Amino acid sequence: MKREEVFDGLRRSPKVDVCVIGGGINGLSVFRELALQGINVLLVEKNDYCSGASSALSRMVHGGLRYLENGEFNLVKESLVERDRLLRNAPHMVAPLPTTVPVFSIFSGLANGAVRFLGLTRKPSRRGAIAIKSGLTIYDFLTRKRALMPKHRFRGRRASLAKWPALNPAIKSSATYHDAWVSHPERIGIELLQDGLAANVFARAINYAELSRDAAGRFIVRDHIDGTSVTVKPNLIINATGGWIDVANATLFSQSTLPTPLMGGTKGSHLIIDNPELLAALDGHMIYYENEDGRVCILFPYLGKVLIGSTDIRVDSPENVACTPEERDYILQSLAFVLPAIKIRSEEIVFQFSGVRPLPASKDQFTGRIPRDHFCTFIEQENDGPPVLCMIGGKWTTFRSFGELAADMVLTRLGRQRRLLTTDRAIGGGRAFPANTTDWISRVAAKTELGDDRINQLFQRYGTDAETIARFITADNDETMPHPGYSRREILFLIRNEAVENLDDILLRRTTLAISGELSLTMTEAVLDLLATEKEWPTARRNDARAVFLRLLTERHGADIAVLNARNEEGEYDEKQQQGSDEPSFRQRALPRRGDRSRRVQ
Numbered sequence: 295m296k297r298e299e300v301f302d303g304l305r306r307s308p309k310v311d312v313c314v315i316g317g318g319i320n321g322l323s324v325f326r327e328l329a330l331q332g333i334n335v336l337l338v339e340k341n342d343y344c345s346g347a348s349s350a351l352s353r354m355v356h357g358g359l360r361y362l363e364n365g366e367f368n369l370v371k372e373s374l375v376e377r378d379r380l381l382r383n384a385p386h387m388v389a390p391l392p393t394t395v396p397v398f399s400i401f402s403g404l405a406n407g408a409v410r411f412l413g414l415t416r417k418p419s420r421r422g423a424i425a426i427k428s429g430l431t432i433y434d435f436l437t438r439k440r441a442l443m444p445k446h447r448f449r450g451r452r453a454s455l456a457k458w459p460a461l462n463p464a465i466k467s468s469a470t471y472h473d474a475w476v477s478h479p480e481r482i483g484i485e486l487l488q489d490g491l492a493a494n495v496f497a498r499a500i501n502y503a504e505l506s507r508d509a510a511g512r513f514i515v516r517d518h519i520d521g522t523s524v525t526v527k528p529n530l531i532i533n534a535t536g537g538w539i540d541v542a543n544a545t546l547f548s549q550s551t552l553p554t555p556l557m558g559g560t561k562g563s564h565l566i567i568d569n570p571e572l573l574a575a576l577d578g579h580m581i582y583y584e585n586e587d588g589r590v591c592i593l594f595p596y597l598g599k600v601l602i603g604s605t606d607i608r609v610d611s612p613e614n615v616a617c618t619p620e621e622r623d624y625i626l627q628s629l630a631f632v633l634p635a636i637k638i639r640s641e642e643i644v645f646q647f648s649g650v651r652p653l654p655a656s657k658d659q660f661t662g663r664i665p666r667d668h669f670c671t672f673i674e675q676e677n678d679g680p681p682v683l684c685m686i687g688g689k690w691t692t693f694r695s696f697g698e699l700a701a702d703m704v705l706t707r708l709g710r711q712r713r714l715l716t717t718d719r720a721i722g723g724g725r726a727f728p729a730n731t732t733d734w735i736s737r738v739a740a741k742t743e744l745g746d747d748r749i750n751q752l753f754q755r756y757g758t759d760a761e762t763i764a765r766f767i768t769a770d771n772d773e774t775m776p777h778p779g780y781s782r783r784e785i786l787f788l789i790r791n792e793a794v795e796n797l798d799d800i801l802l803r804r805t806t807l808a809i810s811g812e813l814s815l816t817m818t819e820a821v822l823d824l825l826a827t828e829k830e831w832p833t834a835r836r837n838d839a840r841a842v843f844l845r846l847l848t849e850r851h852g853a854d855i856a857v858l859n860a861r862n863e864e865g866e867y868d869e870k871q872q873q874g875s876d877e878p879s880f881r882q883r884a885l886p887r888r889g890d891r892s893r894r895v896q
Contacts, residue, residue, distance in 0.1 A: 295491065295498060297500055297503075297517070297519065297793075300498045300499070300500045301500070301515075301517060301522065301524055303498065304336070304498075304515065304524045304526055305524050308524065308525050308526045308527045309334075309526075309527045309528075309529075310334050310335065310336045310526060310527070310528050310529070311328075311333050311334040311335060311528070311529050311530065311708060312328055312333055312334070312335045312336070312528060312529065312530050312531070312532060312704055312708075313335075313336045313337075313338060313505060313513070313526060313528035313530075313531050313532070313680075314328075314335060314336070314337040314338070314531075314532045314534055315337075315338050315339075315340075315505050315531065315532070315533055315534065315535055315542055315546075316339065316532075316533065316534035316535035316536060316538070316542070317337055317338075317339025317341075317342075317343040317344065317483075317487075317499070317501060318339075318343075318344055318346055318347060318348035318483070318534065318535070318536050319344060319348040319479065319482070319483050319486075319690055319693040320348075320534050320536065320685055320688050320693055320696050320697060320700075321337060321339070321532070321534030321535070321685075322337070322343065322344070322483045322486040322487050322490075322693075322697075323486060323693040323694055323696060323697025323698075324532055324534060324685070324696075324697040324700045324701050324704075325337045325486070325487065325490050325497070325499065325697075326486045326487070326489050326490035326493075326697065326716070327697045327698055327700075327701035327716060328490075328497075328701050328704065328705075329489075329490030329491070329493050329494040329497035330489075330490065330493050330494070330713065330714060330716065330719075331701065331705060331710065331711075331712055331713050331714070332494060332496070332713060333494070333496070333497075333704075333705075333708075333710065334496040334497075335490075335494075335496070335497050335498075336497075336498050336499070336500075336526065336528070337487075337498070337499035337500070338499075338500055338503050338504065338505045338515055339499075339500070339501045339502070339503070340502070340503065340504040340518070341501065341502065342501050342502065342793075342795070342796065342798070342799045342803060343480075343483050343484060343487060343501055343793065343803070344479065344480040344483035344484070344803060345798075345799075345802075345803065346536060346537070346538070346612065346649065346650075347536050347537060347612070347649040347650055347651065347652060348479060348480070348483055348536075348649075348690070349479070349480050349647070349649065349802070349803060350562070350564075350647045350648055350649020350650075351479060351649065351690045352562070352564060352592055352601070352603060352604060353475050353476055353477075353479065353596060353601060354391070354473060354474075354475055354476075354580075354592065354594075354691075355377050355380055355381075355388050355391075355473065355474040355475060355476050355690070355691050356373065356377060356473040356474065356691060357370050357371075357373040357374035357377060357433060357436070357437075357473065357691075358370050358373050358666060358689070358691075359429050359430070359433060359471075359582075360429075360590055361373075361666055362429045362432055362433075363421075363425075363429070364666075366666060366667055367432075368667070369666060369667045369692075370432075370433075370436065371436050372692055372695055373689065373691045373692055374433070374436050374437050375695075376691050376692050376693075376694055376695050377473065377474055377691055378437070378440050378442050379694065379717060379718070380474065380476075380691070380694075381442060381474055382718070383718065383719065383720045383721050383724055384476075384482060384485075384720070384721045384722070384724040384757075385724050385727045385757070386722070386723040386724050386727065386753075386756070386757025386758070387476050387477050387478055387479075387481065387482055387721075387723070387724070387757070388474050388475070388476050388477075389474060389475060389477070390442075390443055390472055390473075390474055391472065391473050391474050391475040391579075391580050391594065392470060392471075392472055392578065392579045392580070393470065393471055393472060393473050393579060393580040393581075393582050393594075394458070394468050394469070394470045394579045394580070394581055394582065395426055395468060395469045395470075395471075395581075395582050395583065396454070396461055396462065396465045396468050396581065396583050396632060397422065397423045397426060397465060397466050397467045397468055397469060398422075398462075398464060398465055398466060398584075399422035399423070399466060400422045400423045400424060400466065421584065423448075423466065423467055423469075426469050427448070427469070430446040430469055430471050431446075433446065433471060434446060434471075443472035444472060445471075446469055446470060446471035447469070447470050448467055448468070448469050448470075449467060449468045449469075449470070450467050451465055451466055451467055454467060454468035457577060458575065458576075458577060458579075458581075459575075460575040460633045460635055460636055461581075461632065461633065462631065462632055462633070462634055470579070473580075475580070475594065475596070476690075477597065477806075478755075478806055479690060480802075480803040480804070481722070481755075481756075481804070482721060482722070484722075484792055484793075484804070485721050485722025485723065485759075486721065486722075487499055487793075488722065488792075489721065489722065499793075500515070500517075501793050501795065502517070502518040502519050502795050502796075503515050503516060503517050503518060503519075504516050504518065504545075505526070505531075505545070505546075506545040506546070507545060507546055507547070507548075511548075511677065511679065512525050513525065513526050513527070513528060513531075513546075513680075514526070519795060528680050529680055529708065530680050530681055530682075530683065530704060530707060530708065531546065531680050531681070531682045531683070532682075532683045532685065532700060532704065533546070533682050533683065533684045533685065534685045534700070536557075536559075536612075536650070536652035536685075536688070537557055537559040537612035537650035537651070537652045538612055539556050539557050539652070539684055539685075539686070540555045540556055540557050541612075543556075543673075543682070543684070546675075546682055547673075547675065547682075548676065550676070551675065551676050553673050553684075555655055556654065556655055556671075556684055556686055557652060557653070557654065557655060557686070558608070558653055558654065558655040559608075559609060559612060559650040559651050559652055559653050560606050560607055560608050560609065560650070560651050560653060561605065561606075561607045561608075561609045561615050561648055561649070561650050561651075562603060562604035562605055562606060562648065562649060562650075562651060563603055563604055563605045563616075563617035563618075563621045563622075563625070563646065563647070563648040564601055564602065564603030564604050564617075564625075564646065564647055564648070565601070565602050565603065565617070565622065565625055565626075565643050565645075565646050566596065566599050566600070566601055566643070566644050566645040566646065566809060566810070566811060567599060567600045567601075567602060567638055567642050567643055567644070568599050568600075568642050568644045568811050569600065569636070569638055569639075569642045571636055572600050572629075572633070572636050572638070573595055573598075573599070573600050575633060575636060576593065576594065576595055576600065578595060579594070580592060580593065580594030580595075581593040581594070581632060581633075583628075583632045585624075585627070585628040585631055585632075586628075586631055589605075589606065589628070591603065591604065591625070591628045591632075592604070593629065593632070593633075597806055597809070597810040598810065599644065599810060599811055602625055602628075602629055603625060604625075605617075605621045605624060605625070607621075609650055612650040614850070615648045615649065615650055616646075616648050616849065616850050617646040617647065617648045617852065621648075622643070622646065622852075626638055641854070641857060643852060644810075644811025645808060645809050645810075645811055645851055645852065645853070646851055646852040647809070647850070647851060648850075651689075652686075652687060652688055653666070653687060654669075654686050654687050666687065666689055667687055668685070668686060668687035668688040668689075668692065668696045668699075669686050669687065669699075670683055670684065670685055670686065670699060670700050670703055671683070671684050671686065672684075672703070672707070681707070683700060683703060683704060683707075685700050694716060694717075697716075698715075698716065722756075722757065722759055723756045723757020723758050723759035723760065724757055724758070725757075725758055726758050727757060727758060728758070731753065734753070734758075735749045735750050735753055738753075738760065738761045738764060741761075741764075742761075742764040742765060742767075742768050743768065744764050744767065744768060748764075749764060751779060752764055752784070755805075763784060763787050766783060766786075766787045767781060767783040767784055767787070769783075770783065775817060775820050775821075776814060776816040776817040776820050777807065777812060777813075777814070777817045779812075780805070780807075780817075782824065785800065785821055785824055786824060786828070788800055788804045788805070789824060789825055789828050790828065792804055794825065795829075796839060796842070796843070797818070797821065797822055797825060797839050797840070797842070797843040798842075798843050798846055798847075800821060800825065801813060801818065801821060801843065802846075802851075808847065808851065808853075812861075813858065813861070814858055814859070814861040815855070815858045815859045815861075818840070818843070818844075818858070819840075822836065822839060822840055822843075825839070826839070
């Protein structure tokens with residue numbers, strides 16, 4: 295359904311059962327839950343879907359090993375259950391990740407749990423072998439009935455350094471366990487949206503629009519694309535805006551009934567590094583380590599590069615957060631601590647991102663002690679206005695169970711019954727996922743005549759939805775793009791079918807071109823040409839779109855325009871071209887693959 299159709303429908307019939315504000319992963323999850331129950335539900339997102347914290351996560355799908363120290367056992371148990379469900383329901387995007395913890399002491403950290411239990415706020419000490427062993431034993435116990443992945447194991451110092459020679463030689467031992475990672479979380483969000491829309495003709499969603507209450511107490515949806523507005527009459531509102539909950543509440547309530555602040559988020563920043571030595575040193579594992587100050591950091595292979603983070607800094611506003619030079623220095627210093635022999639050059643940082651964790655309000659002086667659990671609370675409106683359900687907290691791994699919780703509270707309030715569960719419901723391209731991917735790829739390649747390599751490429755990105763996209767590609771003449779991994783018709787499919795309104799929607803979220811460090815200025819221009827033609831933008835609008843995107847890329851994601859210009863057509867940075875060399879600058883190499891999607895665990 296196009297945005298014009300959504301607004302026309304609301305003008306004809308403004309009543310909706312539920313209006314969800316916030317199109318991040320939790321808002322999309324509860325939207326899908328309600329749509330599947332037959333509810334007349336409208337989702338309104340003021341920017342693009344998954345453009346806030348849901349695009350700035352660590353890409354880990356995990357139980358939360360360190361949450362055990364806070365005594366959040368139920369959260370860890372729930373997270374591990376949801377992790378395993380994602381491995382089954384979204385196998386095209388979520389895969390196992392062997393994770394290794396370098397251990398630098400034996401007894402350190404044993405008092406951390408006691409400190410928390412007594413209500414003290416002292417910053418915890420670093421965790422030693424006994425504390426880590428205890429946590430991993432609990433991890434194994436909580437997953438004993440499913441046993442999808444191996445139990446943890448310890449290695450002594452000699453065996454650890456033999457497997458990871460670049461590790462800090464001061465280690466005493468290492469511990470390896472298994473969690474998971476998500477290759478493209480923004481696409482999971484789009485798939486949740488599409489699943490909900492496909493299941494219910496009364497389910498509607500709109501991005502780049504905002505819900506607010508006017509002086510007369512009416513609720514207005516304003517379209518940020520063309521400036522139009524429409525009145526809606528919801529029976530209930532869900533505030534799923536994450537770090538923006540208090541900001542959104544200020545537009546939903548009168549001053550006399552405005553609730554007290556509910557959120558107290560912290561900022562986490564990450565870097566994407568293109569350094570082959572660093573990638574090889576990880577040997578396919580995530581390194582989950584503590585910096586010298588006790589702050590937990592992560593380091594793992596991601597789309598042929600290495601993702602490293604993160605910081606944990608209190609912020610007053612979630613708007614326009616970015617990774618600061620001080621945070622970059624901190625992250626690189628932490629890397630130098632755990633892998634001291636590996637040096638990172640500034641141009642090897644190909645992307646950076648920062649987001650606000652939607653944590654509940656807390657006065658805890660140490661940010662690592664703020665609870666990571668989630669809950670929902672109803673806030674009543676005056677004068678018989680619709681109640682507002684606020685979704686507080688939440689981590690990416692538990693989006694399904696959080697959405698289920700919120701949906702069940704809403705269904706009870708509306709007097710409706712749940713029709714079905716989503717516990718075992720596949721997501722998007724995880725539907726009908728083949729046991730033998732090679733046979734599936736060959737079969738679809740034969741049907742579409744695109745060739746095995748091209749279908750495999752699409753399968754890595756979209757799972758079984760690749761067949762639909764392949765059929766679209768072959769329905770008309772296709773053309774190559776400056777990035778050889780994409781074609782004109784593939785990009786066109788995304789523009790036409792995934793609510794793309796701006797250049798950053800497609801380059802930052804519908805694809806991994808920017809975050810993987812494969813985006814060049816020539817590819818940017820080629821995608822912009824397609825988008826401008828589809829949207830029938832005049833030249834001035836096209837130029838504005840280009841300027842806005844490049845400013846976003848430089849200010850929020852640390853991109854260097856000169857480096858983008860020096861990347862060859864396969865997304866590879868060429869230092870000679872950057873330095874103005876007269877030597878040839880285009881070097882052929884194989885297109886980086888998304889990563890090993892095998893279900894085999896080593």
